[in-house]
Amino acid sequence: MFLKESLALEIKAEGNCDKILHEARINGYYKAVEHIKNDERRHREMVERLLGML
Numbered sequence: 001m002f003l004k005e006s007l008a009l010e011i012k013a014e015g016n017c018d019k020i021l022h023e024a025r026i027n028g029y030y031k032a033v034e035h036i037k038n039d040e041r042r043h044r045e046m047v048e049r050l051l052g053m054l
Contacts, residue, residue, distance in 0.1 A: 003051050010044035 017037035024033040 003047055003054070007044060007047045007051065010040055010047055013040040014044060 014037060017033060017040055020033050021030060021037060024030045
């Protein structure tokens with residue numbers, strides 16, 4: 001259950017980064033936020049792998 005909740009939060013965080021990236025492009029912070037989004041994607045993939053092992 002904990003991993004399923006973690007997966008949902010990672011997906012939400014990834015979506016939030018998309019919204020922030022849109023604004024960051026305008027303000028010149030795209031690279032920093034893109035890095036955060038990639039981290040969230042990697043976290044989601046790790047949780048998915050852990051769920052697959054169970």
